Amino acid sequence: MVEPAVDSRSSFTKLWPDARTALEDIVSDGMLLAIGGFGLCGIPEALILALRDTGARNLTIASNNAGVDDWGIGLLLQTRQVRKMISSYVGENSEFERQYLSGELEVEFCPQGTLAERMRAGGAGIPGFYTRTGVGTLVAEGKEHKQFNGVTYILERAIRADLALVKAWKADLHGNLVYRRTARNFNPNAATCGKITVAEAEIVVEPGEIDPDEIHTPGIFVHRLVHNPNPEKRIEKKTTREV
Amino acid sequence: MAWTRHQMAARAARELQDGFYVNLGIGIPTLVASHIPRGITVTFQSENGLLGLGPFPREDEVDADLINAGKETVTFIAGASTFSSADSFAMIRGGHIDLAILGAMQVSERGDLANWMIPGKRVKGMGGAMDLVSGVQRVLVLMEHTAQGGAKLLRNCTLPLTGAGVVKRVITDLCVLDVTPSGFEVIELATGATRAQVQQQTEASVSFTDSVT
Numbered sequence: 001m002v003e004p005a006v007d008s009r010s011s012f013t014k015l016w017p018d019a020r021t022a023l024e025d026i027v028s029d030g031m032l033l034a035i036g037g038f039g040l041c042g043i044p045e046a047l048i049l050a051l052r053d054t055g056a057r058n059l060t061i062a063s064n065n066a067g068v069d070d071w072g073i074g075l076l077l078q079t080r081q082v083r084k085m086i087s088s089y090v091g092e093n094s095e096f097e098r099q100y101l102s103g104e105l106e107v108e109f110c111p112q113g114t115l116a117e118r119m120r121a122g123g124a125g126i127p128g129f130y131t132r133t134g135v136g137t138l139v140a141e142g143k144e145h146k147q148f149n150g151v152t153y154i155l156e157r158a159i160r161a162d163l164a165l166v167k168a169w170k171a172d173l174h175g176n177l178v179y180r181r182t183a184r185n186f187n188p189n190a191a192t193c194g195k196i197t198v199a200e201a202e203i204v205v206e207p208g209e210i211d212p213d214e215i216h217t218p219g220i221f222v223h224r225l226v227h228n229p230n231p232e233k234r235i236e237k238k239t240t241r242e243v
Numbered sequence: 244m245a246w247t248r249h250q251m252a253a254r255a256a257r258e259l260q261d262g263f264y265v266n267l268g269i270g271i272p273t274l275v276a277s278h279i280p281r282g283i284t285v286t287f288q289s290e291n292g293l294l295g296l297g298p299f300p301r302e303d304e305v306d307a308d309l310i311n312a313g314k315e316t317v318t319f320i321a322g323a324s325t326f327s328s329a330d331s332f333a334m335i336r337g338g339h340i341d342l343a344i345l346g347a348m349q350v351s352e353r354g355d356l357a358n359w360m361i362p363g364k365r366v367k368g369m370g371g372a373m374d375l376v377s378g379v380q381r382v383l384v385l386m387e388h389t390a391q392g393g394a395k396l397l398r399n400c401t402l403p404l405t406g407a408g409v410v411k412r413v414i415t416d417l418c419v420l421d422v423t424p425s426g427f428e429v430i431e432l433a434t435g436a437t438r439a440q441v442q443q444q445t446e447a448s449v450s451f452t453d454s455v456t
Contacts, residue, residue, distance in 0.1 A: 038291040038292070038310070038314075038328070039314040040314075041291070041307065041308065041314070042308065088368050088369060089368035089369070089370040090367055090368050091367035109366075109369060111369055111370075111371065111372075112332065112369075112371035112374060113290075113328075113331075113332025113335055113371060114373075114374065115328075116329040116331070116332050117329055117336075119329070120329040131336065131377075132336070132377040132378065133336060133374045133377045133378065134377070135377065135407065136355075136406065137403065137404045137405065137406065138403050139373060169308075179325075180308045181293075181308040181309040181319075181325055182289070182291050182309055182310055182311075182325055183307075183308040184292055184325055184326065184327055185291050185292050185327065185328050186328045187327070188327040189327055189328055216327075233307035233308070234307070235305070235316060236314040237310075237313065237315045237316070238305060238315075238316050239300075239315040239316050240299055240300055240301060240302050240304075240316070241298055241300070241301060243302075
């Protein structure tokens with residue numbers, strides 16, 4: 001039996017110099033992307049800016065929301081790079097509304113849990129699944145209906161993205177990711193469903209510095225890593241209580 | 244005379260049981276958290292990925308990475324957990340959440356719920372509402388009995404549905420109604436509200452349990 005040399009992967013790193021170089025050779029027109037985040041919480045800020053700067057057009061983006069007018073995915077709407085959004089909720093964005101109502105932008109409304117599961121399934125090699133969510137509503141139109149134990153379900157299809165962009169709090173050079181608080185949201189699910197997945201993290205450490213039991217997304221799902229130590233982390237609705 | 248928003252929320256809070264995991268929608272349902280009966284422990288879920296939702300933060304506690312499903316900054320309580328959206332909706336769709344309390348634009352006498360879309364007006368999306376109403380153990384609607392004088396409790400919803408046959412109980416400013424195989428049944432009247440008032444403001448037909456006077 002051959003023992004692998006202890007230090008055989010010591011130079012193995014997925015870290016790229018910056019978001020621009022991490023994306024420029026893998027982005028193309030007409031791509032399907034999965035992007036993590038809920039509202040502006042846990043969005044891959046640097047990667048979205050770099051995606052905008054590639055100039056890629058006719059993009060389809062699966063993401064729970066579409067950012068706000070001047071931040072997050074809203075930046076890609078300003079530059080008319082998005083052809084279609086697959087989202088559960090798209091309020092708080094007037095440019096989105098304008099493009100949607102004028103027919104420039106196509107929207108596939110997808111229930112939030114169905115969207116998360118479509119990403120999870122896509123990453124797990126499951127092409128579709130049956131769910132009760134949406135039965136009897138507009139969401140069910142044109143979809144296969146099937147009964148299990150007397151209950152009706154509809155068939156929803158997985159999302160396998162050409163490229164997934166996610167935001168982590170901490171990463172190691174092997175692409176193992178840890179998220180923080182509710183900034184986790186769609187990021188672990190999006191990370192699994194990308195044919196190529198690029199993550200940005202606030203903190204990047206050497207392999208071994210994160211306990212294996214504490215890793216949320218194993219590095220096998222992450223192909224490229226970008227260090228963004230000071231994200232803006234814009235807050236949509238700051239609410240506080242009196243002390 | 245009828246219940247105020249806080250009285251409605253307090254009545255809804257009496258539906259809570261010790262140990263329940265509960266998801267609250269935006270609007271009047273959020274007030275329910277302020278009326279939890281003494282002696283019971285309830286854990287609130289926020290579908291963006293938090294179980295054990297706490298109060299709004301003090302100024303020095305505000306954390307951009309910690310928000311609720313309404314995108315407001317929040318805190319968490321001791322014993323809280325955070326998780327991915329897929330795990331969050333596994334809790335919801337897998338029937339692990341005991342109760343969802345949410346608002347509505349319309350409810351039909353069969354328990355159909357419409358609360359996400361008005362055709363021809365700005366469409367924002369359903370968010371997690373369709374998953375919640377089809378997945379949690381029990382759906383309670385908390386809403387004003389009418390909207391600008393128009394009935395909201397109908398024979399048939401005229402707006403696009405969020406879920407079909409999903410609502411079990413409705414609490415309004417006038418009464419508490421159950422959705423039964425024979426339609427809406429009023430089980431309780433708000434302080435000062437009358438049978439005639441409820442009948443007049445409900446498009447669907449309503450029956451009353453004997454104890455309701």
